Amino acid sequence: MSERGGLRSVPPNGPGSSAADTGMEPQPSVADLGWSLRRVAVGDKQAFDVVYREMAGPVYGLARRVLRDPAQAEEVAQEVLVEIWRTASRFDAAKGSARAWMLTIAHRRAVDRVRSEQAAHAREAKAAATSAQVPFDEVAECVEDRLDAQRVRHCMGALTELQRESITLAYYGGYTYPEVAALLSAPLGTVKTRLRDGLTRLRDCLGVGR
Amino acid sequence: MTTMDPQVHALTGAYVCDALEPGEREEFEQHLAQCPACAQEVAELRETAAVLGAAAVENPPQRLHDAVFTRIETVRQLPPDVIRHQTAASEQSGSGANGGNDGNDGNDNVVPIERGRERRRRFTRAAVAGWAAAAVLAGVVGGLVVHTAAQDRQISQSDARTAQLSALLSAPDVRTDVGKVTGGGYVTVIDSRQLDRAAITLTGLADPPAGKAYQLWMIAPGTIRSGGVVPAGAENSTTPILADGLGKTVSVAVTVEPAHGSVQPTSAPILLMPMPG
Numbered sequence: 001m002s003e004r005g006g007l008r009s010v011p012p013n014g015p016g017s018s019a020a021d022t023g024m025e026p027q028p029s030v031a032d033l034g035w036s037l038r039r040v041a042v043g044d045k046q047a048f049d050v051v052y053r054e055m056a057g058p059v060y061g062l063a064r065r066v067l068r069d070p071a072q073a074e075e076v077a078q079e080v081l082v083e084i085w086r087t088a089s090r091f092d093a094a095k096g097s098a099r100a101w102m103l104t105i106a107h108r109r110a111v112d113r114v115r116s117e118q119a120a121h122a123r124e125a126k127a128a129a130t131s132a133q134v135p136f137d138e139v140a141e142c143v144e145d146r147l148d149a150q151r152v153r154h155c156m157g158a159l160t161e162l163q164r165e166s167i168t169l170a171y172y173g174g175y176t177y178p179e180v181a182a183l184l185s186a187p188l189g190t191v192k193t194r195l196r197d198g199l200t201r202l203r204d205c206l207g208v209g210r
Numbered sequence: 211m212t213t214m215d216p217q218v219h220a221l222t223g224a225y226v227c228d229a230l231e232p233g234e235r236e237e238f239e240q241h242l243a244q245c246p247a248c249a250q251e252v253a254e255l256r257e258t259a260a261v262l263g264a265a266a267v268e269n270p271p272q273r274l275h276d277a278v279f280t281r282i283e284t285v286r287q288l289p290p291d292v293i294r295h296q297t298a299a300s301e302q303s304g305s306g307a308n309g310g311n312d313g314n315d316g317n318d319n320v321v322p323i324e325r326g327r328e329r330r331r332r333f334t335r336a337a338v339a340g341w342a343a344a345a346v347l348a349g350v351v352g353g354l355v356v357h358t359a360a361q362d363r364q365i366s367q368s369d370a371r372t373a374q375l376s377a378l379l380s381a382p383d384v385r386t387d388v389g390k391v392t393g394g395g396y397v398t399v400i401d402s403r404q405l406d407r408a409a410i411t412l413t414g415l416a417d418p419p420a421g422k423a424y425q426l427w428m429i430a431p432g433t434i435r436s437g438g439v440v441p442a443g444a445e446n447s448t449t450p451i452l453a454d455g456l457g458k459t460v461s462v463a464v465t466v467e468p469a470h471g472s473v474q475p476t477s478a479p480i481l482l483m484p485m486p487g
Contacts, residue, residue, distance in 0.1 A: 035463075035475075035478075035479065035482075036461075036482060038478065039478070039479065039482055041287065041290065043287060044482065045279070045282070046389055046481075046482055046483045046484070047479075047482045048282070049279075049483070049484045050429070050460065050461040050482055050483070050484055052275065052278065052279075053460055053461070053484055054431060054460065056270050056274060056275065056278075057267040057268060057269055057270065058263055058264045058266065058267045059270075060268055060269075060270035060274065061266040061267040061268030061270075062263045062266045064266070064268055065266040074270065074271065074273075074274055077270060077274055078274060078277050078278055078281065081274075081278045082278060082281045082282060082285055085278075085282045085285060085287065086282075086285050086286070086287055086288055087287075087288050088287065089287065089288055089289060089290040089291070090288060090290070090291055095253060096253050096256055096257060097257060097260065099260050099264065100256045100257045100259075100260035103259070103260040103263035103264065104256055104259075104260070106263065107228055107259070107263055108228050111228040115232070148261055148264045148265040148267070149265040149267075151261065151265075152261060152262055152265040153265075167227065167262075170224065170227035170228075170229035171227045171228075171229075171259060171262055171263075172262070172266070174228075175229065176229050176230065176231055177224040177227075177229040177230070178231065180229065189220075191224075192220055192221060192223070192224055193220060193223075194223075195223030195224045195227055195229065196220055196221075196222055196223030196224070196255075197223070198223065199223045199226060199227075199255045199258050199259065200223075200255070202258050202261075202262075203254055203255060203257070203258040206258060206261050208254065208257040208258045208261060
């Protein structure tokens with residue numbers, strides 16, 4: 001069959017037969033999602049359904065975390081998922097995992113929405129300060145059974161308070177780092193540094209490598 | 211160019227959190243293009259942030275699925291960034307970053323196939339399930355007839371299979387779906403989460419190329435494991451393949467592999483479909 005003659009070899013990230021030959025443990029990577037994205041790029045809706053099933057929850061949940069409003073989160077999630085369909089061919093496994101690629105799109109969209117909302121009605125500092133009290137534990141609240149949430153909870157707990165608050169406000173809260181600095185009454189440079197070294201510590205704790 | 215302004219470099223964390231001011235973001239991205247060390251750090255911190263993002267998982271309403279799948283009908287997909295892909299391919303040889311040509315070839319096949327599937331999906335679940343159940347039962351009975359003439363052991367194996375299939379088909383949460391294979395043929399998946407079992411039937415697939423076989427793959431978040439090599443002759447029959455221990459399997463795929471099978475898939479899937487249940 002001609003189609004089969006045209007099959008490609010090992011997908012990027014995909015552990016191939018060489019792993020079996022060397023007796024190495026095949027890496028249970030996010031290869032399946034990268035694999036699915038390659039099918040999505042050629043218009044395969046079944047593959048997109050696979051991606052949807054895996055990513056709609058995180059995309060929607062992250063949008064909800066940042067935006068709070070379920071209706072807006074749903075709009076953003078829809079935009080993001082359609083964007084994934086549209087730009088699947090641009091996913092480059094050499095640059096990172098499929099999940100990170102998709103969640104980067106999701107986070108930026110959600111934050112952009114926050115910012116445009118802000119332009120429309122400048123948020124009151126007081127209201128913002130109240131939201132700042134949100135404990136990080138809430139992050140994992142609805143998904144305690146998920147391994148990711150458990151790991152995140154554990155590793156967030158290992159950060160300094162300033163690192164944790166900075167990351168929580170910036171990443172989950174959608175605040176800019178000058179806003180975070182104002183909310184925490186900390187110097188700009190300190191927040192900037194805490195975001196970086198906090199994430200670096202999380203990276204090591206979560207065992208996220210490339 | 212390679213001199214790294216420590217001040218700018220320190221913005222990696224804020225950048226990954228999308229916490230830079232609008233103007234700053236663009237500035238940092240320009241810097242990123244010229245600073246491989248920053249790009250590396252951003253990539254790593256992005257993977258970290260993705261774990262934070264994934265931890266926020268929440269079930270979206272069903273209407274999101276409907277809205278997204280309606281929208282994509284009218285959205286043209288971007289072509290691959292061919293120049294960048296070729297560069298990437300030459301940088302890491304053999305990584306298969308040659309999506310460009312395949313994208314064009316694949317489209318002609320995939321689009322009508324998917325339309326076919328959409329049509330099928332409009333049948334009621336019950337109708338599909340009924341048809342599939344009939345197909346599977348026919349396969350079982352056919353198998354039994356063949357095996358009756360064979361050894362006793364085979365008969366008892368067939369009996370066990372029949373019992374397992376009957377249990378599957380009468381499970382309260384049994385679900386069925388049909389996927390069309392690139393290049394022709396269908397795969398029917400019947401599963402029950404309660405029984406933790408699926409029956410997979412291949413129909414109308416062409417013979418695999420010489421020395422090759424079809425292999426099933428069960429995909430769970432983060433892992434792909436073999437669902438077994440399809441025995442010669444079974445690629446075009448109604449004899450179901452039973453898969454136990456579904457666990458967190460979310461989708462099933464079929465690839466063409468060497469006849470003895472592979473530990474992990476070594477070619478692009480000719481079928482990739484979500485588990486029905």
